[in-house]
Amino acid sequence: MATIAAPVERRGLLARPVAPRGIWAWVTTVDAKQIGILYGATAFIFFLIGGTEALLMRTQLAVPNANVVGPGTFNALFTMHGTTMIFMVVMPLSAAFFNYIVPLQIGARDVAFPRLNAFSYWVFLSGGLLMHFGFLIQQVPDVGWFAYANLTENAFSQRGVDFWVVGLQVLGVGSLAAGFNFLVTIINLRAPGLTLMRMPLFTWTTFITSILIVLAFPVITIALVELMFDRLFGANFFNTANGGDPILWQHLFWVFGHPEVYILILPAMGIVSEIVPVFSRKPLFGYPFMVYAVASIAFLSFTVWAHHMFTTGLGPIAASFFAASTMLIAVPTGIKIFNWISTVYGGSVRLNTPHLFALGFIAMFTIGGLSGVMHASPPVDTQQQDTYFVVAHFHYVLFGGSVLALFGGIYYWFPKITGRFLGEGLGQLNFWLMMIGFNLTFGPMHFLGVDGMPRRIFTYPAEMGWGLWNLVSTIGAYAIGLSVLVFIANVSKSLRAGERAGSDPWDGRTLEWSISSPPPHYNFATIPVVHGRDAFWLEKYPELEGHAAAAPDERRDRTAAHDAGEAHGHIHVPDPSYWPIATAAGILVAGTGVLFAMPLLPVGLFVVLVGVVGWSMEPVNG
Amino acid sequence: MSARVPVVEHAEHHPGATEYIRIALVLTVITAAEVAVYYVPSLRPVIMPMLMVLSATKFALVVMFYMHLKFDNRLFSGFFIFGLVCAAFMITAFITLFHLLSAPKAF
């Protein structure tokens, strides 16, 4: 898009905004750190929305024959809960860390395409809004986050599906843009000496996640286009009356959907791989094997999708193939768990809040992995598919996994981002409440699944014998809710009066801890040169790794270097720009047009065109 | 130790105009062959593999020479081939699942 860049001396359509303040600073920012904060804050708001939806569902299911919400509302709740948590919470929270942390970890001043980065965020926000516009007219998506055809055809559904289709399509554009950006950033903006096999593991998982995004999202894009053509123009992709096959949707959806699972979990694994070594004061055990494991999980994730479809009548040959490929994924996953445990083993283990969350991740993810092996076996899966056993499984992976790790990441990097610690006492309370609440909520769902309770039912009769565990589960859900309130209290307290954190509060190992907290606008006054894995640790304790001890004056105080850099005033960071948000606004208008008033569609597309032209004409200044 | 490397645009060998035109001639011949094959009834039994080989050859020629992948950085080949392999796997799987292993249709 930005390839037809004008020569530097020419002015664009609009002058680039110069270092504005206040709200305009956020609107026009192209600084990855600020964009990271925008991602994080927005995702957290969506987390509260998605969490509220979950609590409403749990309230309805607490006792048999409850009548808190009706069936239509319940279906909308689980659809929006799933969609929100996946696309508007876990992915953008991961993106928040990609934005804030990855450039710092690789010793870069920004990402490869700063304006594209801002565009990704605004498109993500637009997609989230489009998805929620249905609430305005009481037409909320209600066909599940998987939206199985042919329930989504006009004959069987209402307008809610349109909001899902358009919203997800737009969210996909944002994800793709971010995926490309981080792929190129990690390839091209590494500090000198930071070879691939020296990259911090979080950077690695970001890299692999970006590859997955780039290859998986086109597939859902096409599936959504086909569904949209069916709904808007009378195409027949999934219209069974004219030969459409609902199974094709399932295949396309899961070709995307399974890599998507790893898009959700790999960044979390990266975060854990950062936290555990720091708080065990040991390098990550088996680093190269961890990298190979991540890469092979990513590769295999494109070959296993039909394990979501074992009950569709795949036939024994296909079922055997997908069962075998699925089981294969357990091997690299196991390698990761064993390596984390070995990192702890023999270490000097501090049980601060970030570490508690990371260790909690390992313990809970192991459970999710083991239940995953159970329904990797198709015959067993025919008893577990679409029951609460599966709900338990993927919440152990995505909540016990992703969410715990992301909270760990917040506790870990909060001092870097704000310069203040989150409260340790409230943090511990947060962790234990969440851990207990989580296990109370999702542990009993294993029993409910074994007891034959299907997913996505808004009610059940008392005679089914599911009352007790549902009640326990609901109580647990409220405990999770409480733990989130504790977290909010902790953050707001820390932002006002948190204990000051220095540049390196945890005795960190990677480059982000080598600069001040919060980092300066330009990240690094001088681009560091990397001599090995755990670059900052190596710089602090060269003797531990058998390197000659550095002369004292070479142990640089980077904060001082920053002041020097600022004083020199020669550090170039990209100027803010209006075009990313303008282009994204065009997409928002176009999407709104498809949903409410077609005449708005060309208007929106015109705004996009103006945005792209303005963008490409904009002077690219350093 | 690898430091940052200045971006060098044209360090590699690029084929010249003559070579480009020669490749275009080959592409033309193959296209003609494809269309010709289509009209020869006696080739019907083997038309599928024949056409696939012919178009794969065209595909490879354009990618290797016009897109310079043969001479360019292996990273680019990596990206492209990984995408291509994933797509090919998906398409092969679809054909297998829908046409070779498919359950009987209910029409």
Next chain:
Amino acid sequence: MEHVAALPAQAHVGETSTGLNSRKVLMWAFLGSDCMLFGSLIGTYLVYRGNYPSGPKPSDVFDIPYTSVSAFALLMSSLAMVLALAAIQRGDIRRLKIWLLCVAGLGLVFIGGQVYEFTTFGSEGLNLTTATFGSSFFTLTGFHGTHVTFGIVWLLMLWMLAARGQMTQARSLDVEIAGLYWHFVDIVWIIIFTVVYLIPAI
């Protein structure tokens, strides 16, 4: 401990870890990604290719000589594209402009052909709503046509810049990246031409 001089953050200015231009890396990543996009479309088409219970069969509507000509036009546009690139790499802006126009012109021939073909098919009773064959055929070829159209706009913008004297030998990368995109669109059609048009629907 050595430190390299402060570097601008933009990748396309100055140095990168790999020595590769970031925009070119982006384009190749995009092409890998686009493989999956067209992979999904072709996959869908192959699932549905035999399904035309009512409407016309592919063999009823396809005009192979006609489509061969437009496929050939697109193929030759790739030749013009590499010649345009060779021209700017030599610093020959005059030839660059000629070849760019030539590429865009051949692209327009292709698009014109597609518009005519779609119209003819429509009048013969094959459209997006004609069973699943129609849906998947028009979506696949339509997506490709959109790609071509976008490419034409891009090339014409490059031509405009060249006409205004803003393209120099130093900016040959701009042409190279547009060329990568254009060749990709061409190879996708090589596949589509074979899979959709030539291999007869059985």
Next chain:
Amino acid sequence: MGTSRRNLSVAFIAGLALSASACTQFAANAPSVPQTTVFPVSDVGGLIQGLYELIFWMALVVFVGVEGFFVYAILRFRRRAGDNTIPAQIHGNTRLEIAWTIIPSVVLLIIAVPTIATIFRQDAVPSAGASGEPPMKILVTGRQWFWEFRYPDLRGAPLAVNEVHVPVNRTVVFELRSADVVHSFWIPRLGGKMDVIPTRVNHLWFTPLETGEFFGQCVEFCGIQHANMRVRLYVDTAAEFQNWAARQAADAASPASPQAQQGAVIFQRGACPACHTIKGTSAGGTIGPDLTHVGSRSTLAAGMLQNTYENLTHWIADPQGIKPGSKMRYPNDLPPSPGEAALMAAYLQSLK
């Protein structure tokens, strides 16, 4: 490492093992949990259960081993207050990596081999069940939101709705079709589920080994009333089954009581015959469930209500109140009066 800490980790591991086995015990309440998946009463159910138990126990061993060692490692290497030493910087151990690549692979192979064997066994319908008779075919149609069953091989091709009967020890093959969207047919104690997909025919078979009443329900989300698309399967003795099938094949009984006769008139005069069939009368609609023997069913509205006179009256008078979104609607949404509903209920109750 102090004794107390060792005791703690031993206690923790024991606790894990205990709670895990408690899981199986809690799930083991077969009588009070009608849809339990782990007390199979069919041959296929037994096959699946055997495989499940193998994987479950292996997973449990791995679970206790990994989590136990993990907790041990955390407790054992906890940093003491004031201790600021840096532990040995161990980067890895290739032999260990190879070991924990190979061992899980072997474990997975132990799971994969019987898995694949079971996939093929579950796929192949046996030529005869324990009773020696050939498999009986039952055509199943999933609809929003009820189930229809037809017995094409039996005399009079009997039909049943939401409650399906099969003879014990005879293999039954369900041919699954959908009339609208994707459903999934599942009676947990008889074996695994199979999706019911429009444009496709899927098969599910099992040989019931015990008589009794077994619960099931649709398990693929199929719209607003997905939760209320239940099914009951009755495994009868061969004789009971013959009787039942003969009754189902017969035409509807003529109404005997005056109320029932009045109800029949109202039924036939109203909009009901447009959607419902009552064999032996002129009502021949195919949109809603067949009502020829509705009085003999134990539940109404796909398992929502007990089939009593009061419930049926209520259901006829206010279907949208009981089952919002249900396809049971009246023209202009004008339901019959309570009196008419009661008379029709009397009629339908008489259709045993």
